[in-house]
Amino acid sequence: MAQALRAILPERAVLWQEEDTRPYECDGLTAYRQVPMVVALPETEEQVQAILRACHALGVAVVPRGAGTGLSGGALPPGDGVLLSLAKFMRIVRVDPVARIAVVQPGVRNLAISDAAAPFGLYYAPDPSSQIACTIGGNVAENSGGVHCLKYGLTVHNVLRVRGYAADGEPLDFGSEALDTPGLDLLALIVGSEGMLAVATEITVKLLPKPPAARVVMASFDDLQKAGDAVAAVIAAGIIPAGLEMMDRPATRAVEAFVGAGYDLEAAAILLAEADGLPEEVDEEIAKLSEVLTRAGATRLAVSRDEAERLRFWSGRKAAFPAMGRISPDYYCMDGTIPRKRLGEVLGFIGDMEKKYGLRCPNVFHAGDGNLHPLILFDANDAGELKRTEDFAAEVLHKCIAVGGTITGEHGVGVEKINEMCVQFSDAELELFHAVKRAYDPAGLLNPGKAVPTLARCAEFGRRHVHGGQLPHAALPRF
Amino acid sequence: MLAAIQERIRDAAARGERLRLRGGGSKDFYGGEPRGELLDTREHAGIVDYEPTELVVTARCGTPLAELEAALEERGQMLPFEPPHYGPGATLGGCVAAGLSGPRRAAAGAVRDFVLGARLLDGRARELAFGGRVMKNVAGYDVARLLAGSLGTLGLILEVSLKVLPRPAAELTLRLELPQDPALDALNRWAGQPLPVSASAWRGGELHLRLSGAEAAVRAAAGRIGGASLEPAQAASLWRGIREQSDRWFDGAGTLWRLSLPSAAPPLELPGEPLIEWGGALRWMKGAADAARVREAASRAGGHATLFRGGDKSAGVFAPLAPALARLHRELKSAFDPAGVFNPGRLYPEL
Numbered sequence: 001m002a003q004a005l006r007a008i009l010p011e012r013a014v015l016w017q018e019e020d021t022r023p024y025e026c027d028g029l030t031a032y033r034q035v036p037m038v039v040a041l042p043e044t045e046e047q048v049q050a051i052l053r054a055c056h057a058l059g060v061a062v063v064p065r066g067a068g069t070g071l072s073g074g075a076l077p078p079g080d081g082v083l084l085s086l087a088k089f090m091r092i093v094r095v096d097p098v099a100r101i102a103v104v105q106p107g108v109r110n111l112a113i114s115d116a117a118a119p120f121g122l123y124y125a126p127d128p129s130s131q132i133a134c135t136i137g138g139n140v141a142e143n144s145g146g147v148h149c150l151k152y153g154l155t156v157h158n159v160l161r162v163r164g165y166a167a168d169g170e171p172l173d174f175g176s177e178a179l180d181t182p183g184l185d186l187l188a189l190i191v192g193s194e195g196m197l198a199v200a201t202e203i204t205v206k207l208l209p210k211p212p213a214a215r216v217v218m219a220s221f222d223d224l225q226k227a228g229d230a231v232a233a234v235i236a237a238g239i240i241p242a243g244l245e246m247m248d249r250p251a252t253r254a255v256e257a258f259v260g261a262g263y264d265l266e267a268a269a270i271l272l273a274e275a276d277g278l279p280e281e282v283d284e285e286i287a288k289l290s291e292v293l294t295r296a297g298a299t300r301l302a303v304s305r306d307e308a309e310r311l312r313f314w315s316g317r318k319a320a321f322p323a324m325g326r327i328s329p330d331y332y333c334m335d336g337t338i339p340r341k342r343l344g345e346v347l348g349f350i351g352d353m354e355k356k357y358g359l360r361c362p363n364v365f366h367a368g369d370g371n372l373h374p375l376i377l378f379d380a381n382d383a384g385e386l387k388r389t390e391d392f393a394a395e396v397l398h399k400c401i402a403v404g405g406t407i408t409g410e411h412g413v414g415v416e417k418i419n420e421m422c423v424q425f426s427d428a429e430l431e432l433f434h435a436v437k438r439a440y441d442p443a444g445l446l447n448p449g450k451a452v453p454t455l456a457r458c459a460e461f462g463r464r465h466v467h468g469g470q471l472p473h474a475a476l477p478r479f
Numbered sequence: 480m481l482a483a484i485q486e487r488i489r490d491a492a493a494r495g496e497r498l499r500l501r502g503g504g505s506k507d508f509y510g511g512e513p514r515g516e517l518l519d520t521r522e523h524a525g526i527v528d529y530e531p532t533e534l535v536v537t538a539r540c541g542t543p544l545a546e547l548e549a550a551l552e553e554r555g556q557m558l559p560f561e562p563p564h565y566g567p568g569a570t571l572g573g574c575v576a577a578g579l580s581g582p583r584r585a586a587a588g589a590v591r592d593f594v595l596g597a598r599l600l601d602g603r604a605r606e607l608a609f610g611g612r613v614m615k616n617v618a619g620y621d622v623a624r625l626l627a628g629s630l631g632t633l634g635l636i637l638e639v640s641l642k643v644l645p646r647p648a649a650e651l652t653l654r655l656e657l658p659q660d661p662a663l664d665a666l667n668r669w670a671g672q673p674l675p676v677s678a679s680a681w682r683g684g685e686l687h688l689r690l691s692g693a694e695a696a697v698r699a700a701a702g703r704i705g706g707a708s709l710e711p712a713q714a715a716s717l718w719r720g721i722r723e724q725s726d727r728w729f730d731g732a733g734t735l736w737r738l739s740l741p742s743a744a745p746p747l748e749l750p751g752e753p754l755i756e757w758g759g760a761l762r763w764m765k766g767a768a769d770a771a772r773v774r775e776a777a778s779r780a781g782g783h784a785t786l787f788r789g790g791d792k793s794a795g796v797f798a799p800l801a802p803a804l805a806r807l808h809r810e811l812k813s814a815f816d817p818a819g820v821f822n823p824g825r826l827y828p829e830l
Binding site for chain 1: 530532533535584585588591601606607609612613614615618619620621622625627628629632633667670672693694695696698739741742743783785799800804807811813826
């Protein structure tokens with residue numbers, strides 16, 4: 001394989017010695033590691049096509065990779081295949097301020113797009129917390145979100161076009177600079193497909209006008225359920241905040257020690273609600289938010305007075321993950337989404353699981369859209385703790401399904417949550433996913449074994465399918 | 480009810496027959512000529528779950544769109560994509576299958592942007608559920624969104640969960656006199672500024688702009704844009720006319736072309752003046768222009784043209800697909816509907 005690649009790539013673009021390939025053994029989910037057989041670092045679309053053709057001819061698996069910041073092992077390499085790094089596709093091809101679009105290569109970092117658009121008063125809206133490092137190619141693969149997606153949408157809402165190649169090297173072009181294309185919406189299908197259907201080599205994104213003003217309200221609550229109800233009250237009042245985030249006390253205490261944001265350490269939960277837009281609009285919304293949150297029982301309320309204070313209020317939330325690294329050797333981040341009204345119940349369940357497994361689990365929560373990030377603290381060097389962590393996480397994900405939610409809101413299935421797919425989907429649904437995969441990649445060479453489990457794997461894992469949507473009150477199956 | 484539908488699908492698949500999926504029939508005119516034995520979806524109706532504070536509504540395919548919108552309005556919410564009905568009988572299933580969005584599309588998003596989940600019957604009559612009732616969900620391929628605009632070719636959409644939004648606190652429609660070129664320039668310029676423009680329509684030298692949002696934002700934006708403001712009733716009737724194509728511009732339009740273009744595309748060199756929506760991204764052309772010429776002009780501008788109403792459908796309703804995409808369409812069709820039971824030819828002759 002390395003020889004075949006050396007014939008189509010410059011020598012420096014093919015890595016096959018272990019000292020060179022080892023850095024690619026995992027992505028942001030470090031619990032899973034596998035040194036790839038070969039790493040290819042193409043620089044041109046022609047090279048990507050040639051690599052795919054060569055792999056296809058030899059029946060070798062290909063795993064595309066961006067910055068490797070993914071949290072579900074989606075870029076875990078195949079031991080007997082090629083890791084296709086798109087890290088050299090770093091060019092911003094074009095920013096068109098009139099059409100409000102940016103055409104970029106997949107290796108461009110999420111934040112770099114907004115930086116390039118800033119001189120025109122524009123920005124790219126989805127802002128996953130890894131935005132300084134993660135690439136737009138990875139964002140497309142995972143349909144990444146961020147703290148502003150309730151108002152501004154996910155990657156799928158902000159991408160206009162994806163050009164790339166099928167597993168056999170055939171050029172593909174989904175979407176356009178118009179708002180729709182004829183036929184089936186294949187752009188919607190490619191976004192979030194976890195690198196299983198095609199390799200993207202050029203992406204066109206929408207740019208939005210940067211809101212001239214933004215302020216944030218920080219509200220304390222003495223009870224988690226009250227904080228959850230306050231979120232519902234905000235929505236019921238007809239407000240869609242630009243960001244609406246919640247942290248529980250253990251999370252607040254951990255981040256406060258890390259960043260000193262001035263959080264209320266006595267509160268059972270803290271809610272951050274941001275308003276953005278024209279200054280007049282922000283003032284109006286902040287007044288309304290303050291009123292609603294007070295009526296919902298907030299024990300303390302603080303409104304950011306300037307940009308520095310706004311950023312300080314947010315700093316803790318944005319640093320939640322690294323802050324956990326400070327208080328625990330390891331942490332395991334979950335990503336379930338639930339209907340918000342079930343928040344109290346699910347947090348109560350997580351509390352029970354903390355006792356059952358003897359592990360701590362602070363919670364940060366994209367409250368606006370129901371996306372939970374419980375963080376189980378553990379020590380990976382203790383094999384028993386790792387196993388307990390995995391079991392803890394699995395129970396929480398099953399609970400998310402049982403209350404009508406999903407196992408992953410924005411991090412993807414990858415290898416991490418592949419068993420839980422057997423719980424969320426029926427055999428027939430999984431079969432359809434496989435049929436979709438075959439439509440794009442009949443030989444099954446692109447990122448094989450990720451995202452969709454085989455039925456055999458599910459049979460081995462045990463039949464545990466509960467239909468969240470259909471039976472919102474289904475009892476949690478016990479094993 | 481469901482069991483009977485499943486039986487019909489299985490039966491049709493076994494006999495090599497075709498089914499024509501149809502709700503209220505309000506969009507019979509759209510797409511390829513409907514063929515096959517009629518399967519009426521209207522009995523499978525009703526709102527299954529609506530939690531205004533979750534911003535999610537779940538309803539069955541046969542639910543009248545008007546009923547769904549009324550239920551949302553009662554709680555101060557709306558379907559953000561402002562779908563056209565094109566007739567009193569429009570259903571939710573037809574709305575999603577057609578994938579057509581109304582005046583708010585450029586600002587808020589399209590049908591597909593608000594589809595969170597769906598249940599469907601595939602060509603083997605299997606009941607399948609994708610997506611869900613939550614805002615963020617990346618488990619599995621996004622099959623639910625793929626159904627929006629599929630014209631019933633992939634399966635019978637049984638139930639859909641949609642994200643909904645609060646109705647804007649304030650709304651104001653402005654009228655400005657502007658020729659086509661400067662109107663397109665202004666629309667693109669405004670779209671690059673933080674202004675709460677929620678709809679636009681240009682026709683006959685007159686540009687209408689709708690502003691929606693917080694009271695203060697609407698007032699500030701109106702001051703900046705200028706023009707004359709319309710009375711609320713007058714404004715509502717204007718946007719209804721644009722959305723439902725009952726506006727006088729559409730009078731006597733035998734053949735109607737829908738051109739979806741990059742918003743900044745200059746005026747096309749085609750006979751007659753268009754009606755322009757979506758900040759320049761949607762342009763309607765009427766009259767019997769040569770199909771090849773319209774398609775060519777749209778494609779050169781980076782978009783595509785659909786023969787929306789009337790005209791000679793033999794030349795194809797939708798712009799032809801590139802060979803690689805056409806192959807994917809055929810493969811996906813056979814993944815969902817191997818026996819080719821559903822809505823043959825409605826999207827493309829070979830599907």
